[in-house]
Amino acid sequence: MSKPSSAVLLAGWGGAVRSTARVLSVTTEGEIAAAFREAARSRCPIGFRGAGCSYGDAALNDGGVILDLSRMNRVIEFDPKLGVVRAEVGVTIRDLWRLGIAHGYWPPVVSGTAVPTLGGVVAANIHGKNAFHAGTIANHLDSFRVVLPSGEVRTITPTNDPELFYAIPGSFGLLGCITEVTLRMRQVPGGNLKVSVVAPRSLSEMILEFEARKATSDYLVGWIDGFAKGTELGRGVIHQANYVDLSVDSNAKFALNAFAQDPPDTILGIVPKSVLWRFLRPWVNDFGMRLVNSAKDLLARRQARLGESYLQSHAAFAFLLDYVPGWKRSYGSGGLIQYQSFIPSEEAERVHGEMLRLAQARDLVPYLLVYKRHLPEPFLMTHAVDGYSMAMDFRVTPSRRAALWALCQRYDELVAESGGRIYFAKDATATAESVARIFCKDLDRFIALRRRLDPAGILRTDLASRLGLV
Numbered sequence: 230m231s232k233p234s235s236a237v238l239l240a241g242w243g244g245a246v247r248s249t250a251r252v253l254s255v256t257t258e259g260e261i262a263a264a265f266r267e268a269a270r271s272r273c274p275i276g277f278r279g280a281g282c283s284y285g286d287a288a289l290n291d292g293g294v295i296l297d298l299s300r301m302n303r304v305i306e307f308d309p310k311l312g313v314v315r316a317e318v319g320v321t322i323r324d325l326w327r328l329g330i331a332h333g334y335w336p337p338v339v340s341g342t343a344v345p346t347l348g349g350v351v352a353a354n355i356h357g358k359n360a361f362h363a364g365t366i367a368n369h370l371d372s373f374r375v376v377l378p379s380g381e382v383r384t385i386t387p388t389n390d391p392e393l394f395y396a397i398p399g400s401f402g403l404l405g406c407i408t409e410v411t412l413r414m415r416q417v418p419g420g421n422l423k424v425s426v427v428a429p430r431s432l433s434e435m436i437l438e439f440e441a442r443k444a445t446s447d448y449l450v451g452w453i454d455g456f457a458k459g460t461e462l463g464r465g466v467i468h469q470a471n472y473v474d475l476s477v478d479s480n481a482k483f484a485l486n487a488f489a490q491d492p493p494d495t496i497l498g499i500v501p502k503s504v505l506w507r508f509l510r511p512w513v514n515d516f517g518m519r520l521v522n523s524a525k526d527l528l529a530r531r532q533a534r535l536g537e538s539y540l541q542s543h544a545a546f547a548f549l550l551d552y553v554p555g556w557k558r559s560y561g562s563g564g565l566i567q568y569q570s571f572i573p574s575e576e577a578e579r580v581h582g583e584m585l586r587l588a589q590a591r592d593l594v595p596y597l598l599v600y601k602r603h604l605p606e607p608f609l610m611t612h613a614v615d616g617y618s619m620a621m622d623f624r625v626t627p628s629r630r631a632a633l634w635a636l637c638q639r640y641d642e643l644v645a646e647s648g649g650r651i652y653f654a655k656d657a658t659a660t661a662e663s664v665a666r667i668f669c670k671d672l673d674r675f676i677a678l679r680r681r682l683d684p685a686g687i688l689r690t691d692l693a694s695r696l697g698l699v
């Protein structure tokens with residue numbers, strides 16, 4: 230087995246938190262078990278990394294070793310009749326949809342980018358724009374394999390080991406290394422979705438529209454204008470998308486093809502998308518973002534008034550954020566953080582409204598806000614609740630940093646008081662105290678399980694150290 234690299238500086242996806250670790254690329258379960266033995270011997274803890282798309286410090290390990298799993302990326306089996314895939318954890322969401330689409334299958338749950346690996350998405354237990362009926366990704370797993378800190382390799386199903394089946398998804402690599410997953414894909418009638426636009430004028434309208442539409446939608450995602458105030462606080466846009474077949478879309482069959490799904494590499498056939506972020510750069514400040522948000526709102530209002538709908542490929546709808554490669558660079562060298570809170574339905578309007586007002590009062594308006602509906606989940610450390618999530622992207626600069634951290638810590642208090650949750654895939658700011666208040670008894674059970682599985686404490690990340698999970 231090769232040795233870890235010398236120390237390298239790694240960053241969370243948002244670029245706002247960084248630390249150094251030695252990186253070891255592994256491709257077999259034997260190499261992972263050997264790395265665990267070495268960690269126990271040398272007392273140098275290990276963290277895992279897939280594609281590094283967690284916004285904060287979930288895939289960092291200051292002064293330790295990071296196991297890079299991205300090269301463990303074989304599809305082992307795919308049954309095109311049933312849409313069941315068995316794959317190693319370095320396979321990405323992009324690999325997965327490209328494998329399924331020609332056979333009429335799409336991954337059951339995807340994130341807003343196609344870059345993450347299967348290991349990362351199961352370790353975080355991601356949700357998508359269909360969270361209101363599909364729940365998180367672990368609901369669609371038949372089984373997964375894991376190397377436990379003891380070196381033992383287990384295949385885990387909901388029946389042979391319910392405790393670990395419901396604890397490992399969402400455990401962020403702190404209970405063992407997932408090496409393989411068996412996932413049920415979703416059958417789709419065609420390669421396109423029919424997308425329609427609604428333009429709610431306030432947060433309460435936004436929530437009413439979600440409730441009215443959730444029984445008849447395949448996907449629902451809201452965007453909020455963080456600058457809108459007063460009676461228009463929380464105004465925005467909802468995109469509703471539904472599967473369509475040949476009766477609605479003459480292209481339905483042709484679009485079941487990877488080439489038809491991918492958006493073009495250029496804008497208007499001329500400007501390469503790879504340079505687009507440079508054009509965004511001058512707009513990523515309060516003045517520019519206020520204009521961008523207002524323009525987006527005007528356009529949505531017009532589309533909604535005209536009852537316009539359009540066809541869009543699954544990939545274009547799901548991975549909107551991948552349209553502008555490297556867009557995060559437009560936030561500048563301080564990067565960005567995201568704060569995503571999950572609040573029970575009955576409290577969502579009040580708490581999310583209060584969060585918006587607080588950000589405005591402190592002059593820290595988030596530039597991008599995304600709203601989603603979720604379901605309660607059976608997984609131990611789940612972020613989802615029967616309610617709504619609001620994801621807020623904040624630009625980080627040296628002068629705003631301390632105030633932003635304080636704002637997010639105030640948000641944690643609101644989340645804890647309302648019985649809500651936060652999401653470690655996005656978190657960079659929470660404290661051990663706030664996480665103890667938010668996760669309560671589930672956190673105690675998680676820590677007890679960790680002590681049993683990893684008594685020597687060989688698994689660690691910066692997030693785990695910051696939040697007192699290790």
Ligand SMILES: Cc1cc2nc3c(=O)[nH]c(=O)nc-3n(C[C@H](O)[C@H](O)[C@H](O)COP(=O)(O)OP(=O)(O)OC[C@H]3O[C@@H](n4cnc5c(N)ncnc54)[C@H](O)[C@@H]3O)c2cc1C
Nearest residue numbers: 279280281282283340341345346348349352355356402407
């Ligand atoms: C633009 C963007 C949009 C996003 N949209 C969404 C969204 O819509 N919904 C959502 O839920 N999330 C979303 N995310 C978050 C993202 O899906 C998660 O952070 C996911 O975990 C990233 O996968 P990764 O392969 O990059 O994992 P990493 O970030 O590398 O790792 C994530 C965590 O998993 C652990 N880990 C990685 N591999 C393994 C393994 N094999 N075994 C055990 N532990 C492991 C790591 O230690 C770390 O704690 C988004 C992220 C970005 C950047």
